[in-house]
Amino acid sequence: MWYTRPFKAVLLWLLLAPCWLACNDQGAKQITELRPEDISHRRKASAPLPADTSELERYLVSKQLVNVQELEPDIRVNLLYATDRNFLHKVIYKGLSRCYLPCQVAIKLCNAEYFLNQANPQYHIVVFDAVRPLHIQQQMWDELDMPAWKKINYLANPADLSLHNYGAAVDVGIILETDSLLDMGTGFDSFNELSQPKHEARFLADGSLSEEAYGNRLILRRAMLRAGFSMMHTEWWHFNATNKTTAAARYGLIE
Numbered sequence: 001m002w003y004t005r006p007f008k009a010v011l012l013w014l015l016l017a018p019c020w021l022a023c024n025d026q027g028a029k030q031i032t033e034l035r036p037e038d039i040s041h042r043r044k045a046s047a048p049l050p051a052d053t054s055e056l057e058r059y060l061v062s063k064q065l066v067n068v069q070e071l072e073p074d075i076r077v078n079l080l081y082a083t084d085r086n087f088l089h090k091v092i093y094k095g096l097s098r099c100y101l102p103c104q105v106a107i108k109l110c111n112a113e114y115f116l117n118q119a120n121p122q123y124h125i126v127v128f129d130a131v132r133p134l135h136i137q138q139q140m141w142d143e144l145d146m147p148a149w150k151k152i153n154y155l156a157n158p159a160d161l162s163l164h165n166y167g168a169a170v171d172v173g174i175i176l177e178t179d180s181l182l183d184m185g186t187g188f189d190s191f192n193e194l195s196q197p198k199h200e201a202r203f204l205a206d207g208s209l210s211e212e213a214y215g216n217r218l219i220l221r222r223a224m225l226r227a228g229f230s231m232m233h234t235e236w237w238h239f240n241a242t243n244k245t246t247a248a249a250r251y252g253l254i255e
Contacts, residue, residue: 054095056133063252065100065131065167072110074117075099076126076175080188081136087189088143092136099130101167102251105241109170112227116174120219126175128188128237132164134255146191153234154191163240165254168247170229171237174220184220185213188237198233 049061068075080086082093101109113125138158144151156162163169174182185203186195193199194208197217203209217236225231229239242250 056094056096057098057100059133060096060100060131060254063254064102065254066103066106068099068101068106068109068127068130071106072113074124075109075113076124076179078126078128078175079130080128081132087191088140092139099127099170101130101170104250105168105170108227108229108241109172112172112223112229115226116219116223119223122177123174123182123219124177125223126173126181127170128173129164129171131167131254132162134158134161134165134253137162137165150191153196154189161244161253163242163244163247166244166247166251167254168241168251170239170241171235172220172224172239173237174216182216182219183210183213184216184236185209186236195236196234197231197236 049058053061069077077097077099079093079097079099082091082096084090086092109125109127116123116125137156140155141151141158144155148157156164158165171188173184173188176182185208186192194203200209200214200217204211204214220236221231224239229241232238232240241247
């Protein structure tokens with residue numbers, strides 16, 4: 001089985017060559033030994049950044065991060081921290097609307113989209129958050145009015161760093177062709193126990209979490225885990241591409 005549909009496999013090869021191709025244990029083609037310069041050189045040659053590109057976006061590009069939708073346009077992006085529809089009720093990412101990730105993480109997310117869409121053709125990954133600069137992590141921590149013991153369940157202490165700060169974590173959901181989000185029982189960044197996978201059995205039993213919402217969580221989870229992400233037990237939307245030790249060694253900290 002190819003990494004994705006034939007024409008998309010060709011596109012990825014053109015974008016990332018001369019990267020090696022190898023099959024993962026699920027049988028899907030996965031690009032390995034990625035070099036960020038392979039993508040950045042092609043971006044500079046074929047698609048210069050628009051004149052109105054924000055300072056934040058230029059910084060992310062300078063750190064060799066990849067615009068995921070350049071690899072897989074079917075992935076939808078709705079960065080809620082670039083709007084006021086978030087827990088701080090204000091725009092946090094100024095001038096950023098695209099999803100940027102290290103190229104290896106971007107390929108995993110493309111794999112997840114393929115696995116999801118293969119099983120459910122009308123479903124697509126939607127990204128709520130991806131790379132998160134450390135200074136923004138600090139801002140979120142400082143401004144969230146919540147006791148630290150509770151806050152830590154939903155937001156990494158910037159002193160300890162977050163995988164988001166390396167671009168090694170994504171917050172995602174499922175969106176339909178009609179642009180309607182699938183019901184997951186809570187919205188993104190819902191700071192309560194109903195959003196936590198570790199409590200799903202209890203909430204299923206008492207009816208607080210519907211079978212439909214739980215099933216939708218499982219659909220998302222299966223696609224992400226198959227693509228090589230791991231889940232968190234406190235947020236249904238959060239998935240890690242690796243651990244902090246590997247992220248620190250492999251990816252640069254986005255400050």
